[in-house]
Amino acid sequence: MDHRIHKSDIGEVFERAGHRIPVEIKGDLEDAAMEFFLQGVNFGDSAEKEIQVRIFELELKEKLNPQSELYEGEIVLGLGFFVIGSFDPVHLLDYSGSIQYQRSGFRMDKVEEVVNRLFQNSLVYFDNWIKNQNLSNRALAKTFRLDIIEQKQESTDDKVYYEPERPLVWDDFKARPRPTSRNNATIFTSFSLEGVSLMDSGAVVQTLEINVYMLPMQSWVKTPSDYGLNHEQRHFDVVRIVADRLIYRLENTELNLDFYQAQINEAYLDSYREMNRLQELYETGTNHGLDQAGQTMWNGWIDEALDGSWERIEELLRR
Known part of the structure; x- marks a missing residue:
């Protein structure tokens, strides 16, 4: 679920000519994130809880380093993980991560690569947490x-x-x-x-x-x-x-x-x-x-x- 306050673009990057252009997620962010998670998760036979992921922040900032003539950027991702039951979703934990990168003007694909890596890191983070908590956390009973x-x-x-x-x-x-x-x-x-x-x-x-x-x-x-x-x-x-x-x-x-x-x-x-x-x-x-x-x-x-x-x-x- 996209819970961002501003739901348009996630920031701006520089194109080869040096002009700033907005970065947008193809289609709907909720659909794109859902597809990503479904491809990255093996549910097996033990998936007994429905998890809701709320996207609170996805922001990109980029600038030109005049010395290296490379574009330096940082992408920040903030998520909340909730378990769905008979009542309102119960909050489990939050994930906040960021990745810094450098790219040349020809490597526009670097941004997508970093965004994917951030979401993958959040999934690993949640997976490690739930493995430690699933036998002791009341919400996961x-x-x-x-x-x-x-x-x-x-x-x-x-x-x-x-x-x-x-x-x-x-x-x-x-x-x-x-x-x-x-x-x-x-x-x-x-x-x-x-x-x-x-x-x-x-x-x-x-x-x-x-x-x-x-x-x-x-x-x-x-x-x-x-x-x-x-x-x-x-x-x-x-x-x-x-x-x-x-x-x-x-x-x-x-x-x-x-x-x-x-x-x-x-x-x-x-x-x-x-x-x-x-x-x-x-x-x-x-x-x-x-x-x-x-x-x-x-x-x-x-x-x-x-x-x-x-x-x-x-x-x-x-x-």
Whole structure:
């Protein structure tokens, strides 16, 4: 693509009679450069990226050296290399080169030779760069891989992480009870999704860490009881179920190399809304724990979902 500000001639040279004449590219510069690059590139079987080359500068300056009676010139070439993807082209690198030359009045072909050499130098420059970058540069990634990890976290006074072998105890509820609340207890539960993208042998590797937790300093109880503790534990279990479903959804979604971040964010927000919806359904279905028959029924549904059987949960969410 010709991105020069002035797109007419590239400069002036001296003819044999000593007169200045403009130097123009035969036809269109974009077409001429495209033809040159296509002739000089062997794509092979590994050409997986479309590269856009922008011509920012092509300028010639020439003068007569009275001592040598030769014409001395310099041609400057400035290019930008971009990779084309699903969005706007991504800048990779720039090339800026120049060649000085001398010629007699009979060697007008010298100018064309130097221009060709400059473009060839830019191609070699880009080829060397991409050979060094194609396995580590994010813009040149060929494939995508998702790694979901759940590391065991140490619970603290400020945050208790979900552990199947470590159910909640009333000591985890450290906030001061709200006297005006009709509830006997309140638990603050949620989950987090954190990640980092790395390059590994030409692939983007997105690592995601999911944590399910409750916040003791925002959770409280008025009158402790085993029945009440089970009700609050089930709130915690609901978040674990949502996190499990999010992991399943992400592992079974075809994540696109260009859109994976948006896809992951969308899945996370959907799961967050699902968590809130399930908590509302649970509270309604148990009347905030006051309906013992409803509590028993939900205990069974939650146990099934923790074991990976989500049919009942999905039926409830469809209502």
